[in-house]
Amino acid sequence: MRRRILVIGIGAGNPEYITVQAVKALNRASVFFLPNKGADKAGLLHLRQEICGRYIEGDDYRFVEFDIPERSKAGVYKSDVKAWRDEVRRIYERLLAEEIGEDETGAFLVWGDPSLYDGTMGILESIAATDAFDLDYEVIPGISSVSALAARHKVALNRIGEPLTVTTGRLLTKGMPDTGGNVVVMLDTQAGLRALDGDIEIHWGAYVGTEDEILISGKLRDVCDDIERQRVASKDENGWIMDTYLLAPPKDAGKT
The missing domain is CATH 3.30.950.10 (Tetrapyrrole methylase, C-terminal domain)
Incomplete structure (x- = not known):
């Protein structure tokens, strides 16, 4: 089954930084994968939900929250990042396998712009390269x-x-x-x-x-x-x- 994913840049924090293209993309998605980074960063989770509530017409969508592992800072930086991304990749693979129906489109909401210091595209590309999923993803730029x-x-x-x-x-x-x-x-x-x-x-x-x-x-x-x-x-x-x-x-x- 083909998995359709939107990687949507949602800007630097102001809900009004959302572009017209991003609003249209939000309304194409039916499942939003929201990272949970703990109580200290709960505001980031709530802001993602607020953006969806503000710009999505209707209520035919759902949120799927997932925990993000903490990256180790004990070793070599690039090695630590690679190990962390491998952990996140396995989480993404589970989400793709279990949380998207045949007629649904999933979305990751990325702070700022997905192309600038964000690993979502790289992780999805590594999943696509394994042929474990028939993965089709689209990137919508945001205001960094x-x-x-x-x-x-x-x-x-x-x-x-x-x-x-x-x-x-x-x-x-x-x-x-x-x-x-x-x-x-x-x-x-x-x-x-x-x-x-x-x-x-x-x-x-x-x-x-x-x-x-x-x-x-x-x-x-x-x-x-x-x-x-x-x-x-x-x-x-x-x-x-x-x-x-x-x-x-x-x-x-x-x-x-």
């Missing part, structure tokens, strides 16, 4: 936290004639990428900020687009302490935090 951050700060991501680099906080601890131009940082623990040049301009945002949104910008040396305080306090209060930031190195002399 990167785009939302730039919009909320009213800044362009790039500078004229210069590249834009997107990286992670884990890699930032090794220093700024030697590529020139601005740098967007995601999945951070803030461990790398203090090692950077304090003259760098930073545009930081947490929970971008939501009621809990926090925006801070300025020279890194002037706002680093505030960012760290806000990050710790917000994580303590909400149980989780999603933050993204843009770093703009000082312009070289003579450039405009």
Whole structure:
């Protein structure tokens, strides 16, 4: 039996970030697979449900919740991620085998955009490669936290004639990428900020687009302490935090 799956980008947290294409996709699905990441992140589960309730016409759909295993952080990062994805793949295979009827279409709702630091497509592709299922999946892009951050700060991501680099906080601890131009940082623990040049301009945002949104910008040396305080306090209060930031190195002399 063919399994039809929609991977729908639902934006960075604001229900109004849903695109017209995503709304149409929501209305094509009949089974929504919702990851349960524990009590601390229950708000993420509820927001997915709220988005469905807001945009789906009628009530001919259902939710299937599933627990997400915690990724080990004890070994080599890439190996830990691979092992974690293997666990999630087995969960997906069970969902595909047991939770989709012959005439149903399943959907995974992905924060931001499915193509940016998300493993859903890769996991589904690995399942499709095994021929265990006749799997047909479609990807609907979403508004990423990167785009939302730039919009909320009213800044362009790039500078004229210069590249834009997107990286992670884990890699930032090794220093700024030697590529020139601005740098967007995601999945951070803030461990790398203090090692950077304090003259760098930073545009930081947490929970971008939501009621809990926090925006801070300025020279890194002037706002680093505030960012760290806000990050710790917000994580303590909400149980989780999603933050993204843009770093703009000082312009070289003579450039405009």
